[in-house]
Amino acid sequence: MNYFVTGTDTDSGKTLISSAILCKRLRTSPKHNTLGLKPIASGCEKTAEGLRNSDALNLISQSSIKLDYQFINPFSFLPAIAPHIAAEQTEIDISPAEVLAQLKLSLQSAELASKDTCLIEGAGGWRLPLGEGKFLSEVVAALDLPVILVVGVKLGCLNHAVLTQESILGDGLKVAGWVANIVEPDTACLEENLASLSALMHAPCLGVVPYLQDASAENAADFLELEHVFFDD
Known part of the structure; x- marks a missing residue:
């Protein structure tokens, strides 16, 4: 099964949670x-093999x-700036049609079983701009992917979580589940915020990850x- 992982903002912990789910x-x-x-990534590093992104x-x-x-990261950009700006500077096409085509190639190469x-x-x-008024969310909608939302728990996260959920549902997609990722070590009213999230979200919580000194996937x-999302024989 294929899922799209998005976050409430740039530093919500999408890669940590994605890697942890795979683990x-x-x-x-x-x-x-x-x-x-990781189809699109900026802030990559130059290596002997080409640009490489730590998230990928x-x-x-x-x-x-x-x-x-x-196939993992078909669109990689050196500067840590908005990808559509980096793409414009390097004259690389990251239109929804091009991103969708590259993703389909990656999925075909993987030969995934059900x-x-x-x-x-x-x-x-969720609304990552791709330039010319287009967004990465259009690619997710074209693939009709269920979405896993990573909520970076900090001041303001309730608003961000609800707005993101509304946007995903408004695009006709399903929020398969959400993960609360504690991104600040001394989050005020943590339990109250988690309770509010549980009441406001319309999908199962897939876990609450505390602030980790060693933030590894393991x-x-x-x-x-x-178990709410993945069912095995």
Whole structure:
């Protein structure tokens, strides 16, 4: 099954939670394959093999299906700026049609079975601009993907979570589940905020990940409960 992972904002912890979900799936269902894709990424580093993105590399580390890097992260940009601005500067087409075509190539190359898990991680939030008034959410809608929402728990997250949920549902898509990721070590009124999230969200909570000194996929996976989304034989 394919899912799209989005967040309430840029630093909500999409990669940590995506990697943790893949890690948990490998632990609990080793007979089913996993794959993480990061179609668009800025803030990449130059390497001997070309531009590489740390988020994409983290997803690769938790994926049992191994593809060439260009299938994992087909659109990579060096500066840590909005991808549509970086694309304009480098004259690279990241229109919804082009992103959709590249994603379809990646999915075809993976040859996923129905019980396999593929997570497609977005960049930024739900309405990531692709330029010319287009958004990455249009690609998700074209693929009709269920969405997993990562809520970066901090001041303002309730508003961001509700607005993102409304936007996803307004696009005719399903919120398959949400994860509360505590991004600040001393979050005020934490339990009250979590209770409010539970009341405001219209999808199952897949886990509450505390602030982690060692924010690894393996550690975060311990706090996830995926049974509401993933069902195995």
